[in-house]
Amino acid sequence: MVRLSWSGFRERWQLFVGAILSVAVGVALVQASLQIMAAAGDPPIPEGLDPLEEAQIRDNYDGAATLMGIAMVIAAFLAIFIVSSTFAFAVAQRRRDLALLRVLGARRRQLRRLLLCEGVLLGLCGAALGFPVGFAAVRIQRWLLTELEFLPDGFATPWAGWHTAVAAGTGLVVALLGVLAASRRAAKVRPLEALLDTGRAGRMMTLPRWIFGLLMLASSVGLFTAARSEGADTDVAVATSMGLAITGGLALSMLSPLVVPLAGRVLGLLGAVSAVGRLAEANLRDGVRRSAATAAPLIVLVALLLGLAGSLGSLAVAAGEEQQQMIDGDLIVESTGARTEKLASLDGVAVVSSQISVPMIVTITVDIGDPEELEEEVFSSGIVAVEPDAYRRTHRQEALAGSLDELSGSAIAVTTSPGYRVDLGTTVTARVLEQVSEREFSPTVVAVLPETLSGSDGILVPMDLFTPEERANWPAHAVVQLEPHADPDQVVEAIRSADLGVTRSVEEWASAQTAEQQDENVGVLVVLMGLSGLYAAMAVVNAVVISSAERKREFATARVTGLTRQQVVRSALIEAWAVTAIGVCLGGVIVAGTMTGIAGGIERTLGAAVVDVPWELAGAVAGGAFVVITVATWASVRAATRIAPIALVSARE
Amino acid sequence: MLATDHAAVELRGVTKDYGRGQARVRALDGVDVDFPTGSWTAVMGPSGSGKSTLLHCAAGLERADTGQVVLRGTEITRAPDAALTELRRADIGFVFQNFNLIGSLTAEQNVALPLRLAGVRVSKREIRATLTSVGLGDRARHRPRELSGGQQQRVAIARAMVARPPVLFADEPTGALDSSSARVVLDLLREMVTDTGQTIVMVTHDPLAASSADSVLFLSDGRIVDRAARPSAKDVADMLAGLEDGERHGREA
Ligand SMILES: Nc1ncnc2c1ncn2[C@@H]1O[C@H](COP(=O)(O)OP(=O)(O)OP(=O)(O)O)[C@@H](O)[C@H]1O
Ligand SMILES: [Mg+2]
Numbered sequence: 001m002v003r004l005s006w007s008g009f010r011e012r013w014q015l016f017v018g019a020i021l022s023v024a025v026g027v028a029l030v031q032a033s034l035q036i037m038a039a040a041g042d043p044p045i046p047e048g049l050d051p052l053e054e055a056q057i058r059d060n061y062d063g064a065a066t067l068m069g070i071a072m073v074i075a076a077f078l079a080i081f082i083v084s085s086t087f088a089f090a091v092a093q094r095r096r097d098l099a100l101l102r103v104l105g106a107r108r109r110q111l112r113r114l115l116l117c118e119g120v121l122l123g124l125c126g127a128a129l130g131f132p133v134g135f136a137a138v139r140i141q142r143w144l145l146t147e148l149e150f151l152p153d154g155f156a157t158p159w160a161g162w163h164t165a166v167a168a169g170t171g172l173v174v175a176l177l178g179v180l181a182a183s184r185r186a187a188k189v190r191p192l193e194a195l196l197d198t199g200r201a202g203r204m205m206t207l208p209r210w211i212f213g214l215l216m217l218a219s220s221v222g223l224f225t226a227a228r229s230e231g232a233d234t235d236v237a238v239a240t241s242m243g244l245a246i247t248g249g250l251a252l253s254m255l256s257p258l259v260v261p262l263a264g265r266v267l268g269l270l271g272a273v274s275a276v277g278r279l280a281e282a283n284l285r286d287g288v289r290r291s292a293a294t295a296a297p298l299i300v301l302v303a304l305l306l307g308l309a310g311s312l313g314s315l316a317v318a319a320g321e322e323q324q325q326m327i328d329g330d331l332i333v334e335s336t337g338a339r340t341e342k343l344a345s346l347d348g349v350a351v352v353s354s355q356i357s358v359p360m361i362v363t364i365t366v367d368i369g370d371p372e373e374l375e376e377e378v379f380s381s382g383i384v385a386v387e388p389d390a391y392r393r394t395h396r397q398e399a400l401a402g403s404l405d406e407l408s409g410s411a412i413a414v415t416t417s418p419g420y421r422v423d424l425g426t427t428v429t430a431r432v433l434e435q436v437s438e439r440e441f442s443p444t445v446v447a448v449l450p451e452t453l454s455g456s457d458g459i460l461v462p463m464d465l466f467t468p469e470e471r472a473n474w475p476a477h478a479v480v481q482l483e484p485h486a487d488p489d490q491v492v493e494a495i496r497s498a499d500l501g502v503t504r505s506v507e508e509w510a511s512a513q514t515a516e517q518q519d520e521n522v523g524v525l526v527v528l529m530g531l532s533g534l535y536a537a538m539a540v541v542n543a544v545v546i547s548s549a550e551r552k553r554e555f556a557t558a559r560v561t562g563l564t565r566q567q568v569v570r571s572a573l574i575e576a577w578a579v580t581a582i583g584v585c586l587g588g589v590i591v592a593g594t595m596t597g598i599a600g601g602i603e604r605t606l607g608a609a610v611v612d613v614p615w616e617l618a619g620a621v622a623g624g625a626f627v628v629i630t631v632a633t634w635a636s637v638r639a640a641t642r643i644a645p646i647a648l649v650s651a652r653e
Numbered sequence: 654m655l656a657t658d659h660a661a662v663e664l665r666g667v668t669k670d671y672g673r674g675q676a677r678v679r680a681l682d683g684v685d686v687d688f689p690t691g692s693w694t695a696v697m698g699p700s701g702s703g704k705s706t707l708l709h710c711a712a713g714l715e716r717a718d719t720g721q722v723v724l725r726g727t728e729i730t731r732a733p734d735a736a737l738t739e740l741r742r743a744d745i746g747f748v749f750q751n752f753n754l755i756g757s758l759t760a761e762q763n764v765a766l767p768l769r770l771a772g773v774r775v776s777k778r779e780i781r782a783t784l785t786s787v788g789l790g791d792r793a794r795h796r797p798r799e800l801s802g803g804q805q806q807r808v809a810i811a812r813a814m815v816a817r818p819p820v821l822f823a824d825e826p827t828g829a830l831d832s833s834s835a836r837v838v839l840d841l842l843r844e845m846v847t848d849t850g851q852t853i854v855m856v857t858h859d860p861l862a863a864s865s866a867d868s869v870l871f872l873s874d875g876r877i878v879d880r881a882a883r884p885s886a887k888d889v890a891d892m893l894a895g896l897e898d899g900e901r902h903g904r905e906a
Contacts (some may be wrong), residue, residue, distance in 0.1 A: 003762075011757035105743075106737075192714045
């Protein structure tokens with residue numbers, strides 16, 4: 001049986017190249033991620049750091065480890081997807097061989113084992129290839145994470161044998177999981193199929209496919225309804241819509257054998273004027289397995305990538321919008337504590353509210369809903385010292401409980417979160433972490449503030465807790481209201497010449513914050529989704545190459561019938577473009593649903609439906625997909641039509 | 654357990670329909686026939702008369718709608734898949750016109766395949782000897798695509814010879830061969846019947862091939878219409894021509 005697997009494997013190695021590569025990349029990524037996670041889990045913390053810096057460094061390491069963990073799961077999941085679609089092809093191509101084995105007395109169990117053996121071989125090849133690639137992958141990921149400032153420069157990631165062992169094991173498991181469905185299908189091939197001239201291709205919409213696809217579709221409808229429902233604020237809408245991007249993409253890719261030909265019919269009504277075009281359109285509907293296999297990864301990629309990018313982007317834009325709505329001021333000045341306090345003395349300035357970032361760790365004991373257990377939440381950023389009166393005059397924000405009026409002396413205002421509840425009167429621990437003024441005190445919660453989208457300025461403490469000397473060099477930003485008849489340009493000029501800081505309008509400041517958030521989003525998306533993009537490209541190329549090789553005889557027949565080689569290539573290209581357009585559009589439908597869901601939530605929270613549709617990214621993905629598919633189709637169809645057609649048409653299997 | 658006085662394969666009142674409603678075709682219509690152990694029977698008839706269907710039902714590849722098929726003492730029309738698999742391992746061999754061999758295996762690996770599947774060890778020498786006896790001793794390591802159609806056919810016969818199945822089903826085994834290659838194949842089949850007492854059921858269109866068999870069965874519209882023992886090629890051709898004429902008149906009437 002092993003020998004039979006081996007010979008089948010060797011005979012069809014072209015078919016398996018894509019799957020081997022995707023397992024290899026998966027193994028390499030798992031190895032690299034493990035290496036980084038192991039090193040980041042027990043990181044070298046430099047001596048002599050103050051506790052705040054140490055806390056932030058640890059946070060970054062945790063972030064890096066989390067990111068690597070997610071990347072690993074994505075890689076394994078997508079590799080299973082590619083391996084399983086490759087084997088689905090392999091079984092469809094070999095139905096006659098498999099039936100012949102049954103005729104010659106092979107048991108169902110033996111056919112299943114045959115396929116599983118091929119899966120193991122594929123896993124072994126992938127693991128062997130992935131091992132050296134892993135060392136390159138660890139460099140790339142380390143570089144990326146350093147660029148994104150998760151890891152410090154010169155971070156060392158020592159290799160250990162178990163990283164490779166776990167990675168290779170994952171490769172094998174991935175290959176076996178991928179081949180499982182195909183092996184079950186192989187066992188169902190009836191012996192009689194060996195004798196029939198027209199080997200049945202087997203059904204595309206298998207029962208598990210139906211069940212999983214419809215389940216995902218139902219979840220998508222549910223999530224969309226939840227996102228659009230009255231009670232859904234921005235947080236709920238974003239969470240459900242991101243879920244929708246995932247379930248919707250999976251649903252359409254699972255149901256692609258139904259959806260893609262349907263979309264092809266619609267497309268066919270629009271185009272198909274020339275004979276070549278009509279041939280392409282007929283082929284698209286006829287070659288369901290081929291067009292579905294090409295479109296499915298595109299659907300998932302577009303839905304996931306654009307859906308997530310759009311969600312995060314909209315969240316950032318909405319946060320900016322919320323800041324603009326909340327801040328009642330004319331200018332924002334960014335500088336230090338000492339300098340913002342001088343703003344009030346300038347001509348034309350009516351009110352100044354300085355928000356000074358305090359280097360402090362605040363530990364709050366919160367109620368997480370379990371009466372037995374209280375949890376400690378630790379905050380080390382977003383803690384600002386304010387003048388309560390000025391703050392209230394420049395911020396349209398109502399406390400949910402208590403009042404900012406009482407924010408004086410040993411008092412603190414905190415923001416709620418969906419995860420826990422803070423009661424008024426709770427005593428918290430606050431530790432100021434500057435070498436000169438290190439001290440600890442225990443303020444009482446006097447106000448609970450509503451959650452904001454930006455999450456900035458989450459904890460407010462009264463200014464007078466700190467001496468002017470302490471505050472002098474802490475970073476700060478001030479909201480400035482002008483006198484009714486003051487000339488803003490003059491005030492800006494006065495601030496500039498007195499060197500009191502960088503001045504911007506509220507709008508500019510909010511959009512700068514948005515842009516900063518967006519950059520961070522893009523970085524994280526690059527790490528995670530770049531990977532998915534790579535896999536989607538591999539899956540698409542894999543499907544194109546396999547199906548072109550499979551169509552050798554069909555191409556030859558078309559040429560014997562009178563088409564030139566150019567016409568055959570052109571017809572295949574038109575078909576491929578149509579499939580690409582269908583895949584991108586179907587993914588776009590999901591993205592549209594995601595964005596609509598988010599828009600509703602943002603509108604309910606802010607009164608305006610501000611969303612950020614990632615048009616540039618969409619253009620890049622669609623363009624990239626067209627380029628990849630065009631090149632893959634052109635090259636593989638050229639290769640498949642190299643031999644004189646008559647040799648193929650007359651050849652017997 | 655085996656009753657040797659039994660026929661190797663018996664069909665009792667076997668019918669088989671394809672399709673439903675308007676498109677319904679009765680491929681076999683109440684077929685009763687015995688294929689005696691150690692005999693070689695040729696099945697003939699016009700195209701579409703049900704020859705292949707008869708073969709498939711007799712071999713358990715297709716289930717008869719009504720009636721019974723008894724293969725070496727086992728009733729197979731209602732046998733579960735596992736039992737049919739065991740039959741294919743131990744009792745039945747196949748040779749067809751096309752698609753006989755696994756493309757990724759060499760000739761000798763193809764020949765050894767049924768025994769390997771059954772977990773029986775075979776010596777390389779025995780495989781080579783068999784391939785030599787069908788005239789392909791020097792092609793053992795060739796893959797099917799490196800062999801001509803007739804050579805592929807002979808590899809399939811070598812495969813049936815090595816496994817020595819008590820019953821061999823063949824569907825147009827000489828269909829694609831020139832007359833001298835066909836002669837070689839027919840001689841090999843004859844050896845199997847006389848030397849090892851195997852039973853052969855062979856569908857053919859070729860009167861010459863049919864005349865090599867012990868008896869010839871004529872099928873028309875899913876029914877057995879005639880049977881002849883050791884007819885000459887000319888007798889067979891005449892009977893066949895009569896049958897086809899009859900069919901044409903029947904259709905015109
Ligand atoms: N799978 C099938 N589905 C529907 N009809 C079928 C099927 N297989 C065979 N038939 C029909 O059953 C009848 C008998 O077919 P069969 O293949 O047994 O003929 P045959 O005698 O072997 O013909 P030939 O000499 O052309 O091979 C034919 O009318 C055929 O159209
Ligand atoms: Mg036939």
